[in-house]
Amino acid sequence: MNLSPITQRRLAQFKANKRGFWSFWIFLTLLILCLGAEFIANDKPLLVGFDNALYTPVFNNYPETTFGGDFETEADYRDPYVQELINAEGWMVWPPIKFSYDTINYDLPQPAPSPPTIDNIFGTDDQGRDVAARVIYGFRISVLFGLILTLISSVIGITAGAFQGYYGGKLDLIMQRVIEVWSSLPSLYILIIFSAMFIPGFWTLLAILLLFSWVSLVDVVRAEFLRTRNFDYVKAANALGVSNLTIMRRHVLPNAMVATLTLMPFILTGSITALTSLDFLGLGLPPGSASLGEMLAQGKNNLQAPWLGITAFVSLALMLSLLTFIGEAVRDAFDPRKANL
Amino acid sequence: MSKTAQKLLTVQNLSVDFKTPERVFHAVKDVSFNIAEGQTVALVGESGSGKSVSALSIMQLLPYPLASHSAKSSILFNGEELVGKKDDFMRHIRGSQIGMIFQEPMSALNPLHTIEKQIGEVLRLHQKMNDTQTSTRVKELLDMVQLPMMKQRLNAYPHELSGGQRQRVMIAMALANDPELLIADEPTTALDVTVQAEILELLEELQQELNMAMLMITHDLSIVEKFADHVCVMKDGELVEQDQTSKIFTTPNHIYSKRLLGALPKGKPQTPKSDAQNVMAGENIKVHFPTQKSFFGKVTKWVKAVDGIDIEIKIGHTLGVVGESGSGKSTLGYALLRLLNGQGNIIFDGQDISRFTRKQMTPLRSDIQIVFQDPFSALSPRMSVASIIGEGLKVHRPDLNTKGRDDLVVESLKNVHLDPDTRHRYPHEFSGGQRQRIAIARAMVLHPKFVVLDEPTSALDVSVQVEIIDLLRELQTKHNLAYLFISHDLRVIRAMAHDLIIMKQGKVVESGKAEDIFQNPQAEYTKTLLEAALNLKTQKAA
Numbered sequence: 001m002n003l004s005p006i007t008q009r010r011l012a013q014f015k016a017n018k019r020g021f022w023s024f025w026i027f028l029t030l031l032i033l034c035l036g037a038e039f040i041a042n043d044k045p046l047l048v049g050f051d052n053a054l055y056t057p058v059f060n061n062y063p064e065t066t067f068g069g070d071f072e073t074e075a076d077y078r079d080p081y082v083q084e085l086i087n088a089e090g091w092m093v094w095p096p097i098k099f100s101y102d103t104i105n106y107d108l109p110q111p112a113p114s115p116p117t118i119d120n121i122f123g124t125d126d127q128g129r130d131v132a133a134r135v136i137y138g139f140r141i142s143v144l145f146g147l148i149l150t151l152i153s154s155v156i157g158i159t160a161g162a163f164q165g166y167y168g169g170k171l172d173l174i175m176q177r178v179i180e181v182w183s184s185l186p187s188l189y190i191l192i193i194f195s196a197m198f199i200p201g202f203w204t205l206l207a208i209l210l211l212f213s214w215v216s217l218v219d220v221v222r223a224e225f226l227r228t229r230n231f232d233y234v235k236a237a238n239a240l241g242v243s244n245l246t247i248m249r250r251h252v253l254p255n256a257m258v259a260t261l262t263l264m265p266f267i268l269t270g271s272i273t274a275l276t277s278l279d280f281l282g283l284g285l286p287p288g289s290a291s292l293g294e295m296l297a298q299g300k301n302n303l304q305a306p307w308l309g310i311t312a313f314v315s316l317a318l319m320l321s322l323l324t325f326i327g328e329a330v331r332d333a334f335d336p337r338k339a340n341l
Numbered sequence: 342m343s344k345t346a347q348k349l350l351t352v353q354n355l356s357v358d359f360k361t362p363e364r365v366f367h368a369v370k371d372v373s374f375n376i377a378e379g380q381t382v383a384l385v386g387e388s389g390s391g392k393s394v395s396a397l398s399i400m401q402l403l404p405y406p407l408a409s410h411s412a413k414s415s416i417l418f419n420g421e422e423l424v425g426k427k428d429d430f431m432r433h434i435r436g437s438q439i440g441m442i443f444q445e446p447m448s449a450l451n452p453l454h455t456i457e458k459q460i461g462e463v464l465r466l467h468q469k470m471n472d473t474q475t476s477t478r479v480k481e482l483l484d485m486v487q488l489p490m491m492k493q494r495l496n497a498y499p500h501e502l503s504g505g506q507r508q509r510v511m512i513a514m515a516l517a518n519d520p521e522l523l524i525a526d527e528p529t530t531a532l533d534v535t536v537q538a539e540i541l542e543l544l545e546e547l548q549q550e551l552n553m554a555m556l557m558i559t560h561d562l563s564i565v566e567k568f569a570d571h572v573c574v575m576k577d578g579e580l581v582e583q584d585q586t587s588k589i590f591t592t593p594n595h596i597y598s599k600r601l602l603g604a605l606p607k608g609k610p611q612t613p614k615s616d617a618q619n620v621m622a623g624e625n626i627k628v629h630f631p632t633q634k635s636f637f638g639k640v641t642k643w644v645k646a647v648d649g650i651d652i653e654i655k656i657g658h659t660l661g662v663v664g665e666s667g668s669g670k671s672t673l674g675y676a677l678l679r680l681l682n683g684q685g686n687i688i689f690d691g692q693d694i695s696r697f698t699r700k701q702m703t704p705l706r707s708d709i710q711i712v713f714q715d716p717f718s719a720l721s722p723r724m725s726v727a728s729i730i731g732e733g734l735k736v737h738r739p740d741l742n743t744k745g746r747d748d749l750v751v752e753s754l755k756n757v758h759l760d761p762d763t764r765h766r767y768p769h770e771f772s773g774g775q776r777q778r779i780a781i782a783r784a785m786v787l788h789p790k791f792v793v794l795d796e797p798t799s800a801l802d803v804s805v806q807v808e809i810i811d812l813l814r815e816l817q818t819k820h821n822l823a824y825l826f827i828s829h830d831l832r833v834i835r836a837m838a839h840d841l842i843i844m845k846q847g848k849v850v851e852s853g854k855a856e857d858i859f860q861n862p863q864a865e866y867t868k869t870l871l872e873a874a875l876n877l878k879t880q881k882a883a
Contacts, residue, residue: 006722232719236783239678240733241706244699250732254723 010333020329027322034140041097041133044077050090099130101137101290113305123307125298131307135315137290146272150264153210157217158260165225166248179215187212195283205284209274216267217260224256258334265327269320292316349521349554350376350418356411357394368394370578381555383569387802391578392558396524400441401431437467440515444527446507450499456510457495463517482513487543505536516547522554533665538873541568566590574598600804608836611818613657620823621654621677621689621791628676628683646672647683648847659824661838661855663831669847670827674793678709707737710784714796716776720768726779727764733787753786757812774805785816793825798833810836831874835859843867
């Protein structure tokens with residue numbers, strides 16, 4: 001890959017921030033692991049060898065009759081009867097955690113929420129679901145939600161900021177006032193009202209949060225475009241007859257990307273926190289879905305079961321700290337005055 | 342000035358190293374020179390040659406310990422070693438025995454302090470004067486720097502003064518404690534030519550009056566020839582030659598001195614056909630910017646950047662536009678290119694383009710091009726040279742494929758005498774002069790008929806200026822181009838322009854054949870300008 005010297009310098013600067021650099025790798029590893037959550041925490045075996053044939057329950061549904069059972073419904077591999085059938089003529093490979101986020105463990109030593117055991121390493125929540133499995137799935141949904149929200153709001157924010165900054169004048173004036181009014185609305189209350197009006201799901205929540213999150217990048221990008229549009233090389237491109245859109249994309253946007261990339265990790269943490277707080281208030285993702293916010297709420301309601309609150313807190317704190325550290329390193333990387341290599 | 346005068350300052354084997362993250366940078370290498378009492382020594386060199394760093398070492402004002410002197414370095418001032426002295430000691434020297442004038446009078450004065458406070462500060466510090474004494478002395482100093490009208494306005498702030506007035510205040514500050522040595526770091530570079538001459542005259546007068554030694558740092562050889570007794574030529578941190586001014590100017594020894602001295606723009610513009618037709622003409626061009634609006638949005642105050650200018654440019658001819666900063670030269674250029682909207686008619690190639698929309702202008706853009714002053718900001722740092730030059734081709738020559746475009750890029754680089762193999766590099770890998778060549782190639786690849794050259798040589802070192810001017814003349818003859826050449830430098834204009842207009846505050850002061858104006862200027866302003874720039878003498882306005 002042919003990197004320009006300026007990019008090479010930024011990479012070196014990013015690596016020079018040891019904390020951020022390691023945070024980046026830890027976060028990336030966690031993210032990749034959580035993307036394959038089905039292979040880490042599931043109530044189905046990864047692989048079943050039965051009667052000289054291989055079955056992959058994670059990907060396919062097999063009726064119980066496949067393994068010599070009685071029902072046409074999907075096999076419940078946690079059922080001792082099914083396990084007995086399979087083990088009689090074959091074998092099963094289980095993931096490290098034998099529960100999915102919505103698997104209810106009926107075999108608990110004491111009423112739910114039950115404390116950590118060998119089966120449920122972080123205990124169970126108040127409905128008997130495994131906390132470890134729920135953290136993994138919850139982490140995945142939080143990060144994915146955050147990433148998608150950041151991406152879409154960045155695209156909208158950059159576009160809006162770009163047009164305002166490049167064209168200036170009346171368009172800029174009107175848009176600025178609209179954004180000022182818009183961002184002074186009490187967003188959390190409006191989010192609560194909206195989530196009461198719509199049936200909350202992943203995409204509806206995304207759309208609702210998007211209403212307010214796109215604003216954050218507009219100012220930075222606008223300022224950068226305002227500054228850059230008077231550069232000589234932009235004037236030269238104008239004199240060459242290059243179209244406005246091309247000038248914006250080719251000559252001005254690269255300048256604005258520095259400010260944008262610096263801000264992005266912090267927008268990501270903001271998005272994750274927003275989702276978590278809605279979940280905590282019970283206005284977020286539909287009941288039953290894995291969510292760190294919901295687990296925090298459970299921890300609050302079950303102070304006698306500290307593993308709930310502590311697990312949720314630690315996983316949230318870890319995720320947000322990692323992202324903040326990465327954000328710091330990114331900021332260092334783009335800081336031209338920083339030269340501690 | 343007596344030749345036997347005592348040595349005031351002796352600089353011996355001065356070296357300055359700067360530590361950077363990657364390596365140690367030797368800014369000044371083994372420099373030695375002397376300044377006698379009342380003598381003027383000039384440090385001459387191109388940008389980055391270590392002139393200013395040498396001067397700052399005398400004041401011990403470098404960012405120590407990032408900067409360091411070698412063990413052999415020695416600076417003796419009145420017999421006292423200055424290298425390695427603590428700040429406590431240096432504070433008695435700075436401002437009282439050695440005064441300093443900086444290049445940029447706007448940033449060297451504190452914008453929040455009044456004139457009296459700025460000048461008075463050094464007096465209070467070094468001579469422990471009280472308020473009345475300070476005030477008297479400040480008035481005295483203002484008389485000395487020929488700012489008598491400022492005596493009534495001691496409470497004025499720097500932004501209320503003009504550039505020349507600010508530089509005078511700076512000089513007053515530097516002279517407040519009767520220093521024995523005055524260090525002037527490019528004292529006139531940021532000023533307009535007419536003001537430049539006045540400031541230099543003032544410095545010379547004061548120097549003789551106070552019998553003060555002066556170290557003048559400059560890249561402008563005409564200043565040196567007129568004012569300095571002794572010249573030190575610096576290149577890449579080394580002092581390559583030093584001698585009496587007259588000797589250096591008549592018989593320079595070192596090859597670099599010869600190049601520097603031969604670098605003054607010379608030559609004449611080629612004679613084009615006299616019956617050439619107009620390619621570009623402007624009638625009564627006006628560009629006004631609103632500065633103040635009433636409550637209802639009606640504009641109540643305008644800045645008249647260009648105020649009713651008529652021009653004509655013939656094929657193969659160069660029209661020079663001369664004026665001081667803020668006279669509207671560049672604005673005129675942008676208006677002709679329709680990069681700015683103005684009033685009046687602009688006739689290009691027989692059609693009035695002054696009402697054309699952006700879309701209508703696009704096909705004409707390949708015929709009308711521009712080259713900017715600063716080659717560092719005129720090229721996008723994130724694009725390779727090939728894509729910078731090829732950008733216009735993509736718009737205007739959609740018939741070309743990648744190969745065809747590349748061929749034209751190679752050809753245009755050859756035309757500006759650059760190695761075509763360098764086209765995949767990025768602008769920062771090139772020097773200022775090479776970058777300007779790239780910018781010229783970008784304009785020329787489209788085969789324009791008319792090119793606006795907006796101070797194309799002002800940001801370059803003198804020796805490079807000559808090369809660029811030669812190149813521009815060569816291209817003009819080859820392609821029969823019409824130029825609008827904007828500059829404040831009359832020597833460059835003289836080497837380029839066939840016709841000339843002199844601008845002041847958005848209006849034309851004088852226009853005509855360049856030869857006639859240079860030989861026989863009519864307007865008072867033109868006379869002042871010419872004399873200030875070419876002879877460095879000004880007649881005081883009667």
